[in-house]
Amino acid sequence: METSDLHGSILPIHYANNEPNEVGLAKVAALLQKEKERAELEGGFVLAIDNGDLIQGTPLAYYHARIDNGPTDPMVLALNRLGYDAAVIGNHEFNYGLAVLNKAVAESDFPWLSANIVKEGTEEPYFGKPYLIKRYNGVTVAVLGLTTPYIPNWENPANIEGLAFLDAVETASRWVPYLRGEEGADVVVISYHGGFEKDPETGEAAEVPTGENQGYRLCMEVPGIDVLLTGHQHREIAGKTLNGVTILQPGYLGQHAGAVRIMLVPDGDGWTIAEKTSELLPVNGVEPDAELLALAQPYEIATQQWLxxxxxxxxxxxxxxxxxxxxxxxxxxxxxxxxxxxxxxxxxxxxxxxxxxxxxxxxxxxxxxxxxxxxxxxxxxxxxxxxxxxxxxxxxxxxxxxxxxxxxxxxxxxxxxxxxxxxxxxxxxxxxxxxxxxxxxxxxxxxxxxxxxxxxxxxxxxxxxxxxxxxxxxxxxxxxxxxxxxxxxxxxxxxxxxxxxxxxxxxxxxxxxxxxxxxxx
Structure with a gap:
């Protein structure tokens, strides 16, 4: 299950007028719970990944970051409650500065992944381990985090001081063989806060090639990727493969949850992927998760008073x-x-x-x-x-x-x-x-x-x-x-x-x- 570009959206409202809106993590939470129940019945498991641009974007997020940064970040609190397995660093994570971001990372019960954001002058990932390993009933799934390296072209230099942003394709080319060999991954997922520089179906250029989006190149140039989770462009992409890689992008603000379903069969001492599909699960008409609404309520009351x-x-x-x-x-x-x-x-x-x-x-x-x-x-x-x-x-x-x-x-x-x-x-x-x-x-x-x-x-x-x-x-x-x-x-x-x-x-x-x-x- 993937969310991406939530941009601080928990509640299903328009903050301009507080009218209802078919968005938000509270609605996604209900979908995630159903998928977990389904997986349990089928003898499988769910990996929940947020693909970045999580902590910035709504007045609620702004109020927390700029006005009262003392409590736990509300988006992190929500992902903790939902049992997310990992999050990826997005470009908007840096908007409030490293102190705010580092605090949010420290408050998380899950790792934040980004293999290509490193300490300046080194190849050491700044946010710790660049990948997640999940083992279940003998199956090993690896999730490698990547972030668009174009961030220095947008961000205030003070907010990224001491960091370097490596090319996503080159970074994946180093890490994917390691995950297959050293970690023995049966499934390799890349969760990349970036999009597609070319049309996934036609291969035609969709933009000037700046390196901001490298999803097409990742699929075409890096062997060994089974699934590519994407974001950043706020597109809705599902039901497609590119060079054998199942691709997904779930829009933004929690309008959809993205789901990739993988069926594995035993193959000697390991496992082989028998089937991969991807789809978008819309939140339209979904009742928001009551516990998540209650969790957000103190933040929301303070935000509304400020607004x-x-x-x-x-x-x-x-x-x-x-x-x-x-x-x-x-x-x-x-x-x-x-x-x-x-x-x-x-x-x-x-x-x-x-x-x-x-x-x-x-x-x-x-x-x-x-x-x-x-x-x-x-x-x-x-x-x-x-x-x-x-x-x-x-x-x-x-x-x-x-x-x-x-x-x-x-x-x-x-x-x-x-x-x-x-x-x-x-x-x-x-x-x-x-x-x-x-x-x-x-x-x-x-x-x-x-x-x-x-x-x-x-x-x-x-x-x-x-x-x-x-x-x-x-x-x-x-x-x-x-x-x-x-x-x-x-x-x-x-x-x-x-x-x-x-x-x-x-x-x-x-x-x-x-x-x-x-x-x-």
Missing amino acids: DTPIGSIDGDMTVRDPMRIRMKDNAMIEFINKVQMETSGAAISNTALFSDEAPGFPPRVTMRHIVSNYIYPNTLKVIRITGRDMLEALERNATYFTTDGNGKVAINPKFAVPKPQHYNYDMWEGIEYTLDVSRPEGSRVVRLTHRGEPVDPDGEYDVAMNNYRAGGGGDYTMFQGKTVVKDIPTDVSELIANYILERKTVAATVDGNWEVVTGR
Whole structure:
């Protein structure tokens, strides 16, 4: 049984409005219990693995990590109660820093696996043993943990200090023969917090090969793998094999549990796999586990009280009714976040994104619930020094978010929607004036770019405020990598937004119209 990319989701609710939602570990728990009962009747056993991105993502997780980190991590507490056998380190595990992560690992009754996250300068896995061995009635199952090695391209360097991230394929190539030979594994499972860089069915490239996702290569280049559990891309993949490897990816937030069923038959002194299947078990309509709900209740009460804390007022309209419209023309909500970043950092230029189509914007009366519903990531703020040429290149990268259909209507480029929505990789800028004409070929869509009314100088230098993910080049904004950091503000942007409103009590919605997206200009 696999969960992956739970992102702090225990309860089946939308935190933006507390409406019911068909997600969460409490629902998965009921499915897991049924599978354990079924396995017992059939004389087998269940291995429960969480595939990473566990402790970050909901207000409940944020409250625990940032506001009251004293109690046991609620996600760890839940997995302990459910008897999980192991968890894999995901990229979002580092978002709150190593102290928070190490505490969660120490509180776990199960091992955290990642063979390719090592102590800097060594090949020694940072989180202890890189694999799990399960022996049952003479059968030996090995589970090797791997994590996308692309983390240094996203994460705040302070949060991964002293760590090195090795190539996942090379690491698997070293460990799989060891598990087969030294540990005598009858079944080798890789639980990899990463996805597929190529379509598992056609082999066609699904993305630029950066090394972020290496699932296809793992199946094709590393002999001896029976099962590959994946995640990171939030895809729903089951019922497929790739080069003889059974593959699985169960979506995100606990919308599904993933199940791989393996039938083994005796073969001399060992065992042979007679059958392997994979499937997704949806949580729709499943009654959540009452014990898990009770376990989460103290955390939930504190979180809900915090979420309902009044912050201040908005004078004007900062709501989001149409996400596409927000991304097409300057608007009050995005301008406000950029203004917070600029005034906090002292930078004259800023960029930010509308991270999700579910972002509601800010109503007339603002609480913490509205802050974390719009700014959903624990990003911090950086000011980096870039050239005008970097700025132009970033805006051209931005403009690839859009495409046009046969009638000239603007639509989202499928590369930003499939297999995983990447709305967070489209930025909107303040402090410069620009126009993107998306009817033009990619690479030539910036038709206006000025700063304070003057053309941006390709060789000129400009200080720009942006979140730490983007400043590190996240989202393939490689033009930002390695730039001089003028200022590093190690406070969550959501907290900066809340403080800004708290100090002013009332914030006016303003729109200066500095940018727009057009067709045919």
